[in-house]
Amino acid sequence: MHLDPAIDGFARYLATERGFSANTVRAYCADLSGLATFAEERAVATVxxxxxxxxxxxxxEGTQAGLARATIARRSASARGFTAWLTRDGVLPSDPAVRLRSPKPGRTLPRVINRTQMQELLDRLEAAASTGDSGAVRDLAIIELLYASALRVSELVGLDEGDVDLSRLTVRVTGKGDKQRVVPFGVPARSAIVRYLQTARPALASAGPARTTSGTTPDGEAPAGAAPAATAGTTTPEVTRAGAAGSPTGRRAGRVDPAALFLGSQRQRLGVRAVYRLVAALLEAMPGSGPAGPHALRHTAATHLLDGGADLRAVQEMLGHASLGTTQIYTHVSAERLQQSYRLAHPRA
Structure with a gap:
């Protein structure tokens, strides 16, 4: 069997039988496409x-090219999963990757925004929203909900209006593996969502492109004259062939969708890239190192919950982590911050 159709079949298996998210399938396909290119350069075209x-x-080769240990570890996992699937289906007589090893990915502490910085950020958004600009009102609701409920960006853009229960202050989200969970949010987030639903969303649902406070149109398009960027609904060929484009629920950004909670231009569901651009613009001038995307708000929410005394398992449930070990990284964040405060404040540190 040629490598390309084998990779397509593996992608379909991951999406349909294993229920992996589109992003996960896309990552596997990207790794295996790189492997196919590497193999073909060495006159290997079949599995x-x-x-x-x-x-x-x-x-x-990846190590020599300077790829991070986490990337090498992910490549190794992609190869092992691929060859194990080929062996299980009888395409290969034995698994060549059984003894393939990779470095353990180094675990870096996530970026966390302190309470004062977070309040300043929300105050800036509130000031912009008070002007009545539809994009600014929507941006405030997005950030309030991301921070209040510690959502993944894919979960946020996949929300429908019916997923939000304003009376119970909860939101129903569909996470990795198409698993649903109900997550709480607070009164400030409720107020921001209500304002958005009453004023901004109707305007976005009936109007064309409009500028937002982050300098983009609501769907993340650059201002006129700027270089075009890929849209949030764009998928790689491998994922498209596998039938795994979009989110696990089929709520893909870029489609006209009257049920979508957050809208971009021309009544389309807001895309992942638009939210990334929004958060990156807000965090750009803020002190701190590490990625400046929406996941920083998820990290921040989880850390602030633990700092405030929340139970680790409750935070695990809220974040939708399958393993408690994944959630425990936030206890390390809290411990490191405690040590930093101790060193700065204690006279005998």
Missing amino acids: DGLTLELLRDWLW
Whole structure:
């Protein structure tokens, strides 16, 4: 079997039988496409040419190119999953990646915004929203909900109006593996969402492109004259062939969708890229290192919950983590911040 159709079949297996998210399938496909290119450069075009030595050489090339340990570890996992699937389906007589090893990915502490900085950020958004600008009102509701409920950006843009229960202060989200959970939010987030639903969303639902406070149109398009960027609904060929484009629920950004909670231009569901641009613009001038995307707000919310005395398992449930170990990284964040405060404040530190 040629490598390309084999990768397509593996992508369909991940999306349909394993229920992996579109982003996860896309990552596997990108890794395996790189492996296919590497193999073809060495005159290997079929799956039976995959050997342990070839796979090791592929990982070594990535290491020499300066790829991060986490990337090498992900590549190794992609290869092992691929060859295990081929072996299980009888395409390969034995699994060449059984003894493939990779470095353990180094775990870095996530970026966390302190309470004062977070309040200043929300105050700036509130001031912009008070002008009545539809994009600014929507941006405030987005940030309030991301911070209040510690949502993933894919979960946020996948929300429908019916997913929000304003009376119970909860939102129903569909996370990784198409798993649903109900997450609480606070009164400030409720106020921001109500204002958005009453004023901004009707305007966005009936109007064309409009500028937002972050300098983009509501769907994340650059101002006129700027270089065009890929849209949030764009998928890689591998994912499209696998039938796994969009979110697990089929709520793909870029489609005209009257049920969508957050709208971009021309009544389309707001895209992931638009939210990334919004958060990056807000965090750009803020002190701190690390990624400046929406996940920083998820990290911040989780850390602030634990700082405030929330139970670790309750935070795990709120974040939608399958493993408690994933949630425990936020206890490390809290511990490090405590140590920093101790060193700065204690006279005998």
